[in-house]
Amino acid sequence: MSDNTLMYGYRDFPLLDFLPCAPVSKVPAPVFNFLKGPPYPAMSDGQPIHTAYAVRKMEASLLRRNKREDIYVAQNDSIESAIKDDTEVIGVSTMDPLGLGPTTMSYYVLFGGDPYAWVRKEWETLIAKINAARKGKKAKLLIGGPGVLEFFQMREELDKEGIDFAFSGEADDIMPDLFEQVAADNIDSKMFYKGYTEYDEKFSRKYKQDEKIISRAQTGKLYPRLEEIPTIVNPSVKGMVEVMRGCGIGCDFCEVTLRPLRYYTPEMIRTEVEVNLKKGGNSHVWLHSDDIWGYKHDNFFRPNEEELVDMFKVVMDTPGISGMNPTHGRISIPSGFPELMEKIQKILKAGPNNWIGVQTGLETGSETLAKKHMPNKTMPLKIGPDGSWEEIVWQGVYNETKYYWRSAFTLQVGQPGETEEDLWETVAMINRLSNSTLTDGRPFEFTITPLQNVPMGRITSKKFDSDLLNEAELGVYYASYRHLAKMASRRRSEGEGNMIVRAGTGAIVSVGGYLMMKVVEDVARKKGVDISKVKRYGLEQRREFSSQSSLAHA
Ligand code: SF4
Incomplete structure (x- = not known):
């Protein structure tokens, strides 16, 4: 499952998705609850029809080695019934669990006082609920996603919150191994490193050992190859579909630029769009990348017009699709082209x-x-x-x-x-x-x-x-x-x-x-x-x- 804050539509109002970054003391609960809108609907077995894209990737990766009936995608309302005596691992993907993200920080410095944002309150509520539901059972709690970096800064929170393991990095190709080893509490050092990687201002790598934080082994393959990234098999929130990973532009404050470039094929994109449309009724698509204009770019990051036009057409020509927008893009392409x-x-x-x-x-x-x-x-x-x-x-x-x-x-x-x-x-x-x-x-x-x-x-x-x-x-x-x-x-x-x-x-x-x-x-x-x-x-x-x-x- 994912952060609770990612499981609401925020009434599809531009920029309201940032609402959970606001301090609890400044946005009263009734206003917060109204603006975040109702939770996404669930199926009769309690599994959400839509959930965070990262959770859908986790589900698709696990299905490569596991049977459907052994994987349950939970949401806030179905946590108690989802965690059973034989549940082995609870995987939670997170974005800003401790409220240390830059948007949340910008509100802290403005408002001052107690630095306690809705993102953190909702995270703590979720973890408390999971811990209560797994009490006396064998289920391990494993977290992942970009928010894991925040626990590098406030390491004691992992212990306080009773989290067993945090995984840092991309894991599409090794997800079943990760879950199996966490379940057995037996992490294979050839495959994983117990600790994490930090970068200094010159992007030099430093390794820091930690019993609870797991990363990919330092030697060998550090990222999944394109063909090892599975397409989602159930709908994501907001009809999100990934089109590429990495960026390569090289801004000196950005970690994304260090990741290798991998471009989804038109077939992969079409498959994910259709899953969202047919199983989730999403006629609108969010195309995710860190820079859409970099998709299969030419020399010197000149936009590859043919490939971009083809990609947009693949989405818009899918019968039933009414609109789309990319998540991120540089300003220089609208400027020059x-x-x-x-x-x-x-x-x-x-x-x-x-x-x-x-x-x-x-x-x-x-x-x-x-x-x-x-x-x-x-x-x-x-x-x-x-x-x-x-x-x-x-x-x-x-x-x-x-x-x-x-x-x-x-x-x-x-x-x-x-x-x-x-x-x-x-x-x-x-x-x-x-x-x-x-x-x-x-x-x-x-x-x-x-x-x-x-x-x-x-x-x-x-x-x-x-x-x-x-x-x-x-x-x-x-x-x-x-x-x-x-x-x-x-x-x-x-x-x-x-x-x-x-x-x-x-x-x-x-x-x-x-x-x-x-x-x-x-x-x-x-x-x-x-x-x-x-x-x-x-x-x-x-x-x-x-x-x-x-x-x-x-
Ligand atoms: S263009 Fe964006 S994603 Fe790419 S390196 Fe710069 S900040 Fe990072």
Whole structure:
């Protein structure tokens, strides 16, 4: 099973999936419970019709060696009945169990006080429930997924929560062995390493022994090959389908770039889309990758237009599929390849009532930081010869808005080597984008969310407050939430459900967007931030970019 927070639809309202990152003290339980929506429905035996994609991969991997009747996919409501005397292993996939993720951190530093987010509360509730249900039985508790990294920082939590083992890494090819060995409490050292890998700032590997944390053995194959990754056999939440692993762009803060590139074949993609559609009724698809534009890319990360168009067509030509959106993508491709965006718009049938959402790590508005930490993120464009970083971003948002794509941008605040000047450049970029329009007068469409890099010492000290943020950092927060409030009021009618629920969700989100901006404004004022300076920063020296700039022909 997975984190409870991944088992709700958040009323399909843009950005509401981040709600569990908010502090428990600031979002009352009735509001949280309303906004997360009802749980996904279950079948008569208590197994969910839809569950997290990672759980579906775990299920598919285990089915390669085990019988169907020996595997049970549980959800919150079926935990007690699922764990029996002969249950051997309970596998739980997690994203942000201890609330140390960057979005959760950004709320901690803003609100201060007790760093206890909904993600952590829901995780603790889930683990307590599992532990109560397995008491006196032999079932071992094994956790996995990206959130396992958080236990490297707060190792004592593994013991406190009574977790038997945590697995770190990809395990599609070795899942049955992992489960069998955990069940027998007999980990084969030829196959697994008892401990984990850490990377320093230069990405050099260090190994740290630990009796409870398991990784793949340090020698031999460190990742599954493409043909060893099974396709899902039951539906995932939000119709999620994976299309590739790895990235290769090489941003210096990103671990994904170290993983080998593996591209799903059109047949694998079609199989997963059909499983979601036929067994789960998902007519909308979320195409997951860390950078969709990197799918089978050409030299210097030039987009492979033929392969991209084919991939989008494979999805959209599946009878019964009505729409899709990729999870992540770089801004430089919309920026430099408008003809490709136009072609894809037609395939995806994007329009005023069908915006294509995508998450994009913008990270900074600073030319210096962009060149320092992520010089390849604009490839095949080059910062300098093909325009400034800001110009590349501006052109990208122009083309995205024109072809009905809406980026959910994220920024990193607190990057190593960041200066106040870098942060003010980010404020300027947000303000300029927020006040830009297409030639037909349509405003630029995007959201922007600051994420906090918190030094490790601060995480382990467990003390957070806005003292961690300087004036310019708070300026970035305020400019971001000011734009978010603008977008929330513009988009109040989106989401799913009946008219009343949609209106209610829209109203809460729009008021919430406004209140959030006011909270940030209040924190910033108290810290002496000149609010009117933030509002106008960058607008006076506004640079006029042309929608016909040379980027359009790169
Ligand atoms: S483009 Fe994204 S996924 Fe790729 S290395 Fe950079 S941050 Fe990581």
